[in-house]
Amino acid sequence: MSWRDFRRSDREAAELRALDHALSGLSQTHSDADQTAADDDTAASNADREASQADEAFSQADQGASDADQLAADREARVGPSATAAQRHEHEASRRTRSATAQSRAQNSASRAEIDLERAQTQARRFETASLRDEVASERDHAAELRDGAVSRANQALLAAHPGNPELRIAVARHTETRDQGRAARQRAAADRQRAAEDRIEAAAAERVARADVQRAQLDEQTGVFAFELGHSALRNEIDRCRRNGDAFVLAHLAVDLAGTVGAGQDGQHRQPLIASLVRQLQDKLRGYDAIVRIEADEFLCGLPGTTLELAAKRFEEIRAVLDHDAAPGQLIVGFAALTDGDDLFTLTDRATADLDSKRNGPR
Numbered sequence: 391m392s393w394r395d396f397r398r399s400d401r402e403a404a405e406l407r408a409l410d411h412a413l414s415g416l417s418q419t420h421s422d423a424d425q426t427a428a429d430d431d432t433a434a435s436n437a438d439r440e441a442s443q444a445d446e447a448f449s450q451a452d453q454g455a456s457d458a459d460q461l462a463a464d465r466e467a468r469v470g471p472s473a474t475a476a477q478r479h480e481h482e483a484s485r486r487t488r489s490a491t492a493q494s495r496a497q498n499s500a501s502r503a504e505i506d507l508e509r510a511q512t513q514a515r516r517f518e519t520a521s522l523r524d525e526v527a528s529e530r531d532h533a534a535e536l537r538d539g540a541v542s543r544a545n546q547a548l549l550a551a552h553p554g555n556p557e558l559r560i561a562v563a564r565h566t567e568t569r570d571q572g573r574a575a576r577q578r579a580a581a582d583r584q585r586a587a588e589d590r591i592e593a594a595a596a597e598r599v600a601r602a603d604v605q606r607a608q609l610d611e612q613t614g615v616f617a618f619e620l621g622h623s624a625l626r627n628e629i630d631r632c633r634r635n636g637d638a639f640v641l642a643h644l645a646v647d648l649a650g651t652v653g654a655g656q657d658g659q660h661r662q663p664l665i666a667s668l669v670r671q672l673q674d675k676l677r678g679y680d681a682i683v684r685i686e687a688d689e690f691l692c693g694l695p696g697t698t699l700e701l702a703a704k705r706f707e708e709i710r711a712v713l714d715h716d717a718a719p720g721q722l723i724v725g726f727a728a729l730t731d732g733d734d735l736f737t738l739t740d741r742a743t744a745d746l747d748s749k750r751n752g753p754r
Contacts, residue, residue: 517590524583531576538569610684612662613669621683625693626735628681632695639695639729640702643742644668646688647750648720661688664713664720671709691739699728723749 545562552558610617616624625641632639646664665688672682672692681693694702706724713722725746727738 517594520590521587524587527583528580531580534572534576538573542566542569613665613684615669615672615682615684615690618683618685621681621685621691622735624681625683625691628693628695629729629733629735629738632729637696638698639693640697640699641727641729641735641738641742642692642694642702642706643725643727643739643746644690644692644706645723645746645750646720647723648688661720667713668709668722671712675705675709691742699726702726725749 545565548558549562609615609620615621629639631637646661646668648661648664668690669682672690676682676692676694679695681691683691683693685691694705697705703724703726706722710722710724713720723746725742725744725748727741727745729738
């Protein structure tokens, strides 16, 4: 008699049928979840690839803007006090070129910052998707273990009912060997998933550190306020917002002047304390959304939305009064410009700088 001719008891057969039905439904649920996860991962991969390509394009554009800015700076350096009309014309053209390239670099910096955020969000989605797929695989392994256990119990019942059938013993042994091989393969796959999950955790931590480094690189290292490129982007965006909403906007150009207040060779030791004191006062007296941008070692731009020239002057007079009582010598000079129709960041900066220059040798 062949082992295939043996029949399990009605109770055992019913239990296996019920288990098969339950496992079949669970397997379909897991398959659907795995397909959803795979689709999400594919979409995230495509988004990450597109962000990488866009980031590369912006890097190339930023390099081009830097080269143009350097050429313009070289042309400006050749213009002296005795410049001819043609040289002054070249100087003005160079100034406009530098303004245009500065704007281009600021736009590229802002775009790259947005791409960095998108890539971070994409990486987070991929992490969640991978975790979901691991959970699905673990549930499948658990279901396989349940089925293996049920089949093992049924086989043992058959052997107990027919102890003298060698063909049955051989068939059960082969089935057990195949089942053990499947279990070992599942255990290896589970170990691989665990290692992959640990790698993802490490990669996510490294990504957070790298993103923090990028963000810090966009701030002034000594003061923590906006550096030139990101600051220009913040100011430009605020100007655009004020124009859309019909709000007032004032740009202040600040300069720390040590001329005549310290001896020769002593300005370096006094500059940093005064700069640090100024930044503390700016952060204390200005509002949280007023952009503070360091554009030179001793110069800053501040954007004040919803503010008139009179209010801006009063606010900076309060800051100057505090600095006047500071132990570090020096003085704060401030030029102002209010937003008008047709203005952009660079026309505002030109007017604020002209106001600043007019006060350098006159009343503050």
